[in-house]
Amino acid sequence: MDTRHITTTQAAAILISTIIGVGVLPLPLFAVQAGGTGAPLVTFLGMVLGAIGLFILTFLGIRHPQKTIITYSEDIIGKWFGRFCSLFVILFFFILTGLAAREFGEVVVAGVLQETPLEVTVIVMLLLACISCRNNINVFSYIHSFYLPMILAPVLIVVALSLKNANLLYLRPIIGTNLPHMFLGTLTISALFQGSFIVTMIIPSMKNPKKAIKASLWGISISGGLYLLLVIATVSVFGTEEMKQIFWPTLELARTTAVPGNVLQRLDVIFLAVWVTAVFTTLFSSYYFTIHSIKQLLNLPDQRMLSCFIFPFIFISAMLPQNLLQMYEFIKFVGRVGLLITIVYPGLLLTIDFFKNRGLKGSASQQT
């Protein structure tokens, strides 16, 4: 089968558009809650932590260029234990999909469609991802690289337009004040980079798996750079104390900026509308990863039916949190626990794989 079509640029685009999602809306709040004026630093540290996880996965992928984490974990830690761990990976992304849909549903209901039931907006979003998941992995990569400009542009425009209201004093002291608190915040922020886990699924389809490192580097630096830019912009416009009162500072930033020429009175609605694409790509990735992994775990030939089959379950998981506040507590909790799956577990796999290989090599050289 000639399935190796994904180029390095496409791989980087997949990473960027997967990482940047609905998490951008509360991101500055998380950062400020954790580090006060040190919010940019917290974001940066979170990005570094996320990058470590991403690079562990990329190295693993390059060592096993034909396989994803679902299949090579069986080789590394044994068939049944590997499958057992994969189950957790799948469950995690299953929940992540549901939560992303729910979170955006909450934003839409609060921001633009006050009278529409939450369930409807969530279902519409999930349905969009569900139907798109029926395509193959090449179309998956086309979709991601196509939407990339529409994901980067709105944030950059809003940041650029808001700069005239910026006050650099709000950003000092850069280090922040409460160090242990900052550590916890770093974990929360790095959980926003968990979408980068998708790299394990695309390496087997890449034209040149060796270049996955380059793609990862670009992916994490562009998305991380955008996060950093956004945090700096929001903190410098609002200041830390005011920000703690705002639920979605990014949206608020869009609201305070105006397009020159008085063409449109407010930007936040437009921002939210364009942001649907960013949320869609994230949702699409985690949905796709979930069904692709289930397919590999069960050795199914096709994922098309699976996409519709798990749709109601994802919807139910999206509806589990009772309200907005509970949902964000849940998201933070799942995110931190998820780090065990997205960073610690691959780290262990890489270490075992490394020693196993050395052992094999050692025994091989002894034999000769």
Add this chain to the structure above:
Amino acid sequence: MAFTIKRKRAKKRDIGKDAAPFNKGVKADSDAILSPSLDDTVSGIKQALGDNDDLIMKYFKVFGQYEAAIMYFSNLVNQDSINHDILKPLMYVPDHLKDRNRSLDQITDMIIKETIYHSQAKLEWNMEKLIEYILCGETLLIIDGIKEAIRIGTRNVEKRAISQPETEQIILGPREGFIENIQTNLALLRYRLPTPDFQVRTMKIGRLTKSTVAYCYLKGIASETVIQEVEKRLSEIDIDAIMDVGYLEQFIEDNPFSPFPQIQSTERPDKTVANLAEGRVAIFVDGSPFALLVPVVFNQFYQTAEDYSSRFLMGSFVRLARMLALVFSLVFPALYVSFISFNPELLPTEFAIAVAGGRAGVPYPAVVEVLIIEVAMEVLREATVRLPKQVGGALSIVGVLVVGQAAVEAGLASPITVVAIALTTIGSFATPAYSAAFALRMLRFPIMILAGIFGLYGVVIGIIFIFNHMLSLKSFGVPYMAPVSPENYQGLKDVIFRAPLWSMPKRPAFLNPANRSRLSKDINRSEFGNE
């Protein structure tokens, strides 16, 4: 590549089987060989063709010695040529043959090589084929005692003159358009491509119409896999009648359920040649003034031949305007609906008040109002296409001015709605490819309804749906949204802007051309001024 087609093809085969006995009456047995007896042959042909008054048959004696007959359909041939170039030399023994031995076993050879003044004369022994030839306008010469007949290509069918293409008007550039006759169309291409690499392959499709289908390409430029795929898909068509290339299009396209055209049709020889030179394959059918071009990508549908013949700044600007019109025709009414009914706060206050004032007398929600006007617009548009030219102008004036004005005054619609819909309709006319414009015209309605339910959120959901569908489409193995995604930097020079011709040295890579270089070398333009 052809997953969606498989099912369809299986079905087609079944139909073919059922329909086979129907042909028996028309055709003679496929293996029937001519009998040496003139009477047998003539009666056989007559029986197969039935009673036709335009079937002309004349008995005469070849060189005054052998009984013979010629048969042809009087309306399909040039009778002067038959009289002068065929009958006359056969009846009146030519000087150079007078002293020769004209025995029966040499006579056919002698007739073809030394007697008839016609370049297309051949021997044929198969009864079924002879009948096909005579039906296509050839003349048959049957000689008593010989098992073969001579067929002579005397076909002469009335055709209209080459005129300017009706559907693809341009300001700068060639004025020729294809006509119905396939020979003329191929001649128009040959005249522009005097190269041995230009290849034409023909086949007959249609059990009743036996239409000549030709596909042509440039050898060494077009991708072999595409050529083979075209050949394969065409050869699997089994249908009774083909009236137009549109029939073929429906059989060979990748996804028949998509609203988007996956094959481009054009009336312009210059455009066809340009596409052949990029590595595409053109398909013609006798009787249709359109060529099909495969494979296509979406951005072709808003490009015109003029983009390339005018200077690049001009071409780019016009193309930009056209893209804007394309986007307008898809989303403008939907945006209008969502702004008015969900987010009026986005509009500048003065304008919002003006809009609200205009809508004061309108009883229903914006989405219903826009739908009513849109439907009225579609009816008007269809009516203007079907009406005779003399009446059409009157109708469009009545439709647009009187009905529009009256609708506003009667409180059926607000003036701004009428403006919005009018802009949309005009925008949809700016798309050069009718089929692509039609796709967007259709998709406008679901997006409008989504806008009525979810506002801007719904519009974006609808657009994502459409884009995802477009990104998953393929045309003969080429991704539909190439070169945007999958990205190709050489190709991107010709998507939104049209880069100068000298800066595009490569043919588009997404077509997988066998030979990629278009320019022989990079031109150093700075040298031009330094002489």
